[in-house]
Amino acid sequence: MSTLVSVKNLSKVFDVSKPWLNRVIERLPKAHLTATSDVDFDVEENAVYSLVGESGSGKSTIGKMVVGLLQPTEGNVEINGVDLASETDIEIIKQSRTDIQMIFQDPYASMNPRWRVRDIILEPVVASNGDTEGLAEKLLEQVGLAAEDATKFPHEFSGGQRQRICIARALASAPKLIVCDEPTSALDVSVQAQVLNLMDDLKSELGLTYLFISHDLTVVRHISDRIGVLYLGRLVEEGTPDQLFDAPKHPYTQMLISSAPKIDGFGREVDPPQGEIPDPIDPPSGCAFHPRCPIATAKCKSERPALRELDDNRVACHLA
Numbered sequence: 267m268s269t270l271v272s273v274k275n276l277s278k279v280f281d282v283s284k285p286w287l288n289r290v291i292e293r294l295p296k297a298h299l300t301a302t303s304d305v306d307f308d309v310e311e312n313a314v315y316s317l318v319g320e321s322g323s324g325k326s327t328i329g330k331m332v333v334g335l336l337q338p339t340e341g342n343v344e345i346n347g348v349d350l351a352s353e354t355d356i357e358i359i360k361q362s363r364t365d366i367q368m369i370f371q372d373p374y375a376s377m378n379p380r381w382r383v384r385d386i387i388l389e390p391v392v393a394s395n396g397d398t399e400g401l402a403e404k405l406l407e408q409v410g411l412a413a414e415d416a417t418k419f420p421h422e423f424s425g426g427q428r429q430r431i432c433i434a435r436a437l438a439s440a441p442k443l444i445v446c447d448e449p450t451s452a453l454d455v456s457v458q459a460q461v462l463n464l465m466d467d468l469k470s471e472l473g474l475t476y477l478f479i480s481h482d483l484t485v486v487r488h489i490s491d492r493i494g495v496l497y498l499g500r501l502v503e504e505g506t507p508d509q510l511f512d513a514p515k516h517p518y519t520q521m522l523i524s525s526a527p528k529i530d531g532f533g534r535e536v537d538p539p540q541g542e543i544p545d546p547i548d549p550p551s552g553c554a555f556h557p558r559c560p561i562a563t564a565k566c567k568s569e570r571p572a573l574r575e576l577d578d579n580r581v582a583c584h585l586a
């Protein structure tokens with residue numbers, strides 16, 4: 267298998283200064299938020315790589331840099347050996363744009379409610395002057411809807427059906443890679459499974475590669491070939507689902523696994539992850555997880571652990 271996506275030392279820093287405050291108070295230092303830092307991973311062709319972490323861990327920021335919606339502050343993303351941020355050949359850029367698509371958590375928000383489904387699905391193909399004859403109908407059938415649905419409007423569908431329409435739109439340009447940002451987290455549990463099964467079938471049929479983003483390790487367990495666990499913008503552990511679930515090496519991965527959503531008889535979540543996520547504008551010293559870590563030592567407070575190979579995993583923990 268060859269590598270389709272290669273993410274190297276990827277960092278994104280946002281300027282979160284308040285311009286009005288900087289005008290009032292002269293020489294006030296600018297405020298910076300490090301959303302992702304030094305992230306490194308490869309995604310093999312026709313594989314599923316999942317990025318997992320709590321809210322604010324930088325998952326979406328990485329997804330947006332991979333599809334080219336955000337520019338990295340440092341590092342780069344290569345798709346099939348092409349770094350879009352520095353590539354100058356317009357034909358290669360155009361081809362790479364159609365090779366990568368993204369689907370989002372809220373399908374309704376990502377489609378124009380006044381457009382018919384056919385126009386929504388064909389938008390990326392029309393934009394690149396591609397052949398649209400019978401394409402929307404074929405794609406609708408491929409995602410388990412009916413060809414006749416092409417003339418309907420988004421409000422005539424359920425949440426799960428709308429996500430199928432978004433998947434059809436993503437497939438319209440025959441992409442190689444789809445970045446899936448929490449594509450099932452707004453759906454009912456039974457519908458989640460149907461959409462995940464559909465995505466799995468399409469992957470085998472069309473040879474697709476997915477970069478899958480989720481806050482829930484259990485959702486990605488069965489669909490992933492590799493999982494990267496993010497904490498405050500950094501990869502803290504990476505391995506196969508079996509390695510992570512059977513022998514998690516980082517205390518944060520252990521916490522995520524032991525606090526995987528369990529619902530009690532009253533529909534309440536039991537055992538949510540313990541402790542507060544630190545402020546990314548002023549992250550903790552040393553290992554960013556140390557304030558929540560049950561086994562942290564003095565070294566963890568002062569020295570940031572590097573991501574290192576351990577057995578077949580990669581882990582960033584002094585104590586692993």
Ligand SMILES: Nc1ncnc2c1ncn2[C@@H]1O[C@H](COP(=O)(O)OP(=O)(O)OP(=O)(O)O)[C@@H](O)[C@H]1O
Nearest residue numbers: 280282299301320321322323324325326327328546
């Ligand atoms: N455009 C932006 N400007 C400033 N800060 C941003 C911007 N986009 C994201 N951030 C911040 O970067 C950090 C990472 O955000 P990101 O959305 O990538 O996390 P996430 O893991 O995808 O979270 P969620 O699951 O809530 O979407 C957060 O602290 C967020 O507030």
